[in-house]
Amino acid sequence: GAGVSQSPSNKVTEKGKDVELRCDPISGHTALYWYRQSLGQGLEFLIYFQGNSAPDKSGLPSDRFSAERTGGSVSTLTIQRTQQEDSAVYLCASSAAGTPGPYEQYFGPGTRLTVT
Amino acid sequence: AQSVAQPEDQVNVAEGNPLTVKCTYSVSGNPYLFWYVQYPNRGLQFLLKYITGDNLVKGSYGFEAEFNKSQTSFHLKKPSALVSDSALYFCAVRANNNDMRFGAGTRLTVKP
Numbered sequence: 001g002a003g004v005s006q007s008p009s010n011k012v013t014e015k016g017k018d019v020e021l022r023c024d025p026i027s028g029h030t031a032l033y034w035y036r037q038s039l040g041q042g043l044e045f046l047i048y049f050q051g052n053s054a055p056d057k058s059g060l061p062s063d064r065f066s067a068e069r070t071g072g073s074v075s076t077l078t079i080q081r082t083q084q085e086d087s088a089v090y091l092c093a094s095s096a097a098g099t100p101g102p103y104e105q106y107f108g109p110g111t112r113l114t115v116t
Numbered sequence: 117a118q119s120v121a122q123p124e125d126q127v128n129v130a131e132g133n134p135l136t137v138k139c140t141y142s143v144s145g146n147p148y149l150f151w152y153v154q155y156p157n158r159g160l161q162f163l164l165k166y167i168t169g170d171n172l173v174k175g176s177y178g179f180e181a182e183f184n185k186s187q188t189s190f191h192l193k194k195p196s197a198l199v200s201d202s203a204l205y206f207c208a209v210r211a212n213n214n215d216m217r218f219g220a221g222t223r224l225t226v227k228p
Contacts, residue, residue: 033216035218041220041221042206042218042219042220042221043160043206043218043221045215045216045217045218048215048216056215091159091160093160102148102165102167102210104150104162104165105150105152105160105162105216106162107152107159107160107161108159109159110159
């Protein structure tokens with residue numbers, strides 16, 4: 001079946017502009033995660049959605065970052081007034097949830113964001 | 117909150133030799149532990165997980181990992197490394213709240 005998809009695959013933007021990154025999770029997966037990965041580095045947790053529960057936003061680095069998930073499916077990560085330090089690969093992952101669990105995450109290919 | 121430590125940024129082994137990539141964790145409650153691999157210019161792929169039961173977990177591509185509760189470790193192992201195993205490896209832990217945290221990653225290089 002279809003995996004996690006993300007769009008765009010690459011995004012180059014000027015400093016100060018807003019960007020929107022999209023994630024389409026695997027159908028039926030109720031859990032959705034956003035991570036940020038700088039070049040060759042580890043994964044930095046950003047935000048986590050689980051069903052209709054309030055999202056865990058504890059990883060968002062500043063108030064310029066926000067995310068929403070509409071209808072329990074597609075998610076959009078928005079970065080306002082982008083800065084050069086926002087340049088990274090943004091990864092989305094989804095997983096099933098509930099029992100027996102826990103379930104592994106399936107990752108999308110990522111969006112490479114470059115802020116010039 | 118849960119956390120994971122991968123003490124080695126880089127591991128180098130010769131092809132055919134056994135490999136170990138280390139991971140230690142900290143979590144309240146029962147730990148659920150995962151290993152993922154990221155090949156160059158590819159997305160992260162699931163390798164294996166520990167939930168409960170047998171401390172030795174077998175996964176994809178001949179990898180296995182041993183859960184050690186007393187040492188709070190979950191080291192990834194393979195008896196005989198291949199050049200194609202060269203990649204970035206991530207350990208992750210999930211606590212009961214279903215939130216997942218990843219380690220910083222370990223770059224494995226297998227030399228012919």
